[in-house]
Amino acid sequence: MIPCIAMIAIVDYRAGNLTSVARALEHLGHRSEITDRADRICAADRVILPGVGAAGATMANLARLGLVEVLRDEVIGAGRPFLGICIGIQVLLERSEEDDARCLGVIAGAVRRFPAMIDGRPLKVPQIGWNRVYQRRAHPIFEGIPNPSYFYFVNSYYPAPADPSLVIAASDYGVEFCAALARENLVATQFHLEKSGAVGLRMLDNFCRMNA
Amino acid sequence: MLAKRIIPCLDVRAGKVTKGVQFLANVDVGDPVAMARYYYEEGADELVFYDITASNERRGIMIDVVRAVAREIFIPFSVGGGLRTLEDMRAVLLAGAEKVSIDSGAVRNPALIAEGARAFGSQCIVLSMQVKRTGNPNCASGCEVIIDGGRTPTGRDALEWACEGERLGAGELCINSIDRDGTKLGYDLEITRSISARVSIPVIASGGAGEPKHLLAAFTSGLADAAIVASIVHYGEYPIPQLKRYLRDNGVEIREAVSLERSAP
Numbered sequence: 001m002i003p004c005i006a007m008i009a010i011v012d013y014r015a016g017n018l019t020s021v022a023r024a025l026e027h028l029g030h031r032s033e034i035t036d037r038a039d040r041i042c043a044a045d046r047v048i049l050p051g052v053g054a055a056g057a058t059m060a061n062l063a064r065l066g067l068v069e070v071l072r073d074e075v076i077g078a079g080r081p082f083l084g085i086c087i088g089i090q091v092l093l094e095r096s097e098e099d100d101a102r103c104l105g106v107i108a109g110a111v112r113r114f115p116a117m118i119d120g121r122p123l124k125v126p127q128i129g130w131n132r133v134y135q136r137r138a139h140p141i142f143e144g145i146p147n148p149s150y151f152y153f154v155n156s157y158y159p160a161p162a163d164p165s166l167v168i169a170a171s172d173y174g175v176e177f178c179a180a181l182a183r184e185n186l187v188a189t190q191f192h193l194e195k196s197g198a199v200g201l202r203m204l205d206n207f208c209r210m211n212a
Numbered sequence: 213m214l215a216k217r218i219i220p221c222l223d224v225r226a227g228k229v230t231k232g233v234q235f236l237a238n239v240d241v242g243d244p245v246a247m248a249r250y251y252y253e254e255g256a257d258e259l260v261f262y263d264i265t266a267s268n269e270r271r272g273i274m275i276d277v278v279r280a281v282a283r284e285i286f287i288p289f290s291v292g293g294g295l296r297t298l299e300d301m302r303a304v305l306l307a308g309a310e311k312v313s314i315d316s317g318a319v320r321n322p323a324l325i326a327e328g329a330r331a332f333g334s335q336c337i338v339l340s341m342q343v344k345r346t347g348n349p350n351c352a353s354g355c356e357v358i359i360d361g362g363r364t365p366t367g368r369d370a371l372e373w374a375c376e377g378e379r380l381g382a383g384e385l386c387i388n389s390i391d392r393d394g395t396k397l398g399y400d401l402e403i404t405r406s407i408s409a410r411v412s413i414p415v416i417a418s419g420g421a422g423e424p425k426h427l428l429a430a431f432t433s434g435l436a437d438a439a440i441v442a443s444i445v446h447y448g449e450y451p452i453p454q455l456k457r458y459l460r461d462n463g464v465e466i467r468e469a470v471s472l473e474r475s476a477p
Contacts, residue, residue, distance in 0.1 A: 019308060023283055052333055122412050126335055128384060129214040129414065129437065130257055130467040150215055150467040152288060154335045172213065195288050195310065197252070198472045 008032040008208065009044035011071070013061040015051035015087065017194075024194040024201060030208045038070045046081040046208065047071075049088035050194070052154065055111060056099025058087050068104065076106050076186055083207045084188030089159050089181065092188055098157050107181065109161035118174035126156040127173045133180070133191060137168045141180075141187050141206045149199045151179070151191035158190055185210075215467040216431045216459070217257035217438035218452060219416065220445050222247055224293075225264050227273040245280045251445070252285040254452040255469025259285065260313060260386075260440065263293035264361075275307045282308020290338055296321070301328050305336060313338040313386065316359035319366055319373070322380055329381030338416070339382035343370040343403055344390040355389075355403045362390050374407040385411060386440065388418035396422025396443065401434040408435035416440060424450060424458040431464050 010021055012034045025032040032048075033040060041047055049071065051058070062068050076082050076092075084092055091103045096111035103111070114125045130150040135142050158177035161167060168187075169180035180189040187207060193200040223230045228242045248259055261281070263274040278291055291304040292313025301312045312332075318324050318339055328337045342362055343355040353371035358364060374385050387407055389400035399417040408415040417430040418440035426444075430436040444450050453469070460466045 017305075017310070019306075020282065020310075023308065024286055027283070027286070052335065054333075116412075124412050124414055124437070126383070127214060128335060129217055131214050144472060146470060149470060153214075174213075194286060197287050198470050201286055202472045 006031065006045045006208075007043070008046045008048060009041045010034045011041060011047065011049045011067065012036040013049075013051070013058060013065060013067065015053040015058060015061070017052050018050060020194045021048060021050040021085065021204075024204055025208070028201060028205045028208065030205075036065045036067065038066060038074075041067070041070055042074050046083070047075045048083045048085065048207075049091070050085040051087045053087045054098055055087065055090055055096035055101040055103060055157070058091055059101050059103060062091070072104050072106055076104075079185050081185045081207070081210060082187070083204075084186075085193055086155065086190060089188035089190050090157060092181075092186070093159055093161065096157060106186070107159075107161050107166065107183070108163060109159065111157045112160050113157050114155075114177075115174055123174045126154055128154050130196075131171045131173060131179075131191070133169045133171050135169050137165075137182075139168045139182050139187070140210050141182070141203055142168075143206050144202055145199055145206075151189075151193075151196040151200060153179075153191045155190055159188075213465065214437070215257070215465045216436070217416075218427070218455060218466075219258045219260055219438055219440050220251045220256050220452070221260045221262065221418070221440045221442045223262050223264050223442075224274060224277060227277055230264065244277050245284055248281045248289070249284050251452065252287055253471075255456060255467070256287065256452055257467055258287055258438070259289040261289065261291045261293075261309075262313075263291065265293070275303055278304055278307035278309050292338070292340055296324070298324070298327055298331055301332065301336075305332060311336050311338050311383075313340045315340040315342065316361075316364075318377070319357060319359050319368070322376065325377055325380035325382050329383070334381050334383035334413075337382050338384045338386055339374075339377035340386040340388065340418075341370060341373060341377075342388050342390050343400070345400075353403060353406050355400070358390055370403055371406050371410060374411060378411045378413050382413065384414045384416060384438075386416040386418050388440070389420055392420025393418075394443065395420055398422065398426035399430045399434055399436070399439070401429055404430060404434040404436050408437070414438060424455050427455060428459055428462050428464065431459070 288310035290311035355370035414437035417436035
C-alpha cells in the first residue's frame with residue numbers, strides 16, 4: 001500500500017486563476033487537485049476556495065455544480081480545514097452588495113463596496129496593489145509572518161462580519177476593513193496569498209500545516 | 213493605503229529578453245525566467261513582459277515563457293504585445309499571467325477592452341498606451357496616441373483615450389511616453405498627472421526612468437500609482453532595494469520585500 005498523502009482540494013467553480021494557487025502549493029511541496037467533484041472535495045484533507053470573480057457568478061456556478069451544500073455543510077459545517085481566498089472569503093458571508101448576491105451564510109454579516117469618495121476625494125476602486133495587513137489576533141496561519149506585512153489585493157468589495165472577534169487581520173483602504181477572518185478550522189483572506197511573494201507563500205504553507 | 217508599485221519591464225523576442233541587459237548578479241542574461249526570478253527576489257512588486265515577437269507562429273514560445281515564469285514567481289505579472297483577440301488574452305491568462313496589457317489592438321478595436329473586462333474582469337485588463345507630444349492641435353492634453361510600436365499616429369488625444377478606456381472597463385492604465393522612452397530624462401509627469409487626476413483606476417507611469425528621483429516625481433507630482441522601470445534596473449545601476457530605500461526615505465509608501473526562511477520543523 002502506498003501511504004496516504006495529505007491532499008488539498010482546490011474548488012473549481014469556473015473562475016479565473018485557480019492554477020496560480022495550485023502552482024504555489026506545488027512550489028511549497030504540497031499535493032493538490034483542482035476539482036469540481038463533491039466526492040473529491042469531501043475526501044480531501046483540506047479545501048481551498050480561491051479565485052477572482054463576481055459574487056453573483058461565483059454563487060451561481062457553485063449552485064450549478066451542486067457545491068453550495070457540500071461546502072457549507074460537509075466541509076465548513078463539518079469543521080474540516082478550509083481556506084477561502086479573495087472571492088472565497090466574500091462568499092462565506094450572508095449577502096454581498098455585489099450583484100445583491102445571497103452567499104453561503106456561514107459567517108454572519110455582509111460584503112460591502114468600498115466608498116466612491118473619501119474626504120471629498122474619489123477613491124480608486126478596485127483597490128489593486130499591495131496593502132499593509134495588521135494582525136489583530138494571534139492565529140497559527142500567521143506563524144513567522146511579520147506584523148504588519150504587505151499583501152497583494154484586488155478587490156472592490158470587502159467582508160464585514162457581524163462578529164468583530166472573527167477578524168484576525170485588518171487593512172485600511174479609505175475605510176478600515178476585515179482582511180482576514182477565522183473561526184475554528186475555517187480561515188479566509190481578502191488578499192491573494194498566491195500572489196503576495198514570500199509572506200503569502202508562508203501563510204499558504206502555514207494553512208497546509210495547521211493541525212486539523 | 214496602497215504602496216506605490218515598482219514594475220520591471222522585460223521585452224521578450226522569440227523567448228529571449230532583448231536590450232543588452234546585464235547584471236552584476238549571477239543571472240543568465242536573456243533568460244526571461246531567470247530574470248523574472250531575480251527581480252522577484254529583489255522585491256519587484258509586479259512584472260510586465262512585452263512580447264515583441266512580430267510573427268504569429270512564434271506566439272507559442274511566449275506562452276511557454278509565461279507558463280515557466282508562473283511556476284517560479286509569486287507576484288502578479290502582466291503580458292502584452294500583439295494581443296488582438298479574446299483568445300490571445302485567454303491564452304496568456306491560462307498560462308498563468310495575472311493581467312493582460314493591450315495597446316494597438318485596443319485602439320483598432322475598442323470593444324476588445326469591454327469584451328476582455330466582461331470575460332476576465334476589469335482587474336485583468338491593463339490598457340497600455342504609447343503617447344507622444346506631436347503638436348497635433350486636436351490633442352488638447354498635448355499628447356497623441358501612437359500605435360504599431362510608435363509608427364502610426366492615431367489623431368486621438370491621450371487623455372480622451374484614457375477616459376474612454378476606463379469607461380470601456382480597463383482596470384488600469386499604463387501611460388508610456390515615446391518622447392521619454394530610453395532617454396533616462398524622467399517620466400512625462402504632465403500627461404501622467406492629467407490622466408491620473410481624471411480617472412478613478414490606477415495609473416502606471418512608463419518611459420524615461422533613469423534616476424531614483426524620477427520615480428519619486430512620478431509618485432508625487434505625477435500622481436502615478438505604479439512605475440515601470442527598465443534600463444534603470446536592467447543595467448544594475450540602481451538595484452530595486454536601493455530604489456525602494458530612496459523612495460521610503462523620501463516619504464513614499466513602499467512595500468518592503470521580506471525574505472522568510474522556514475526554520476527546520
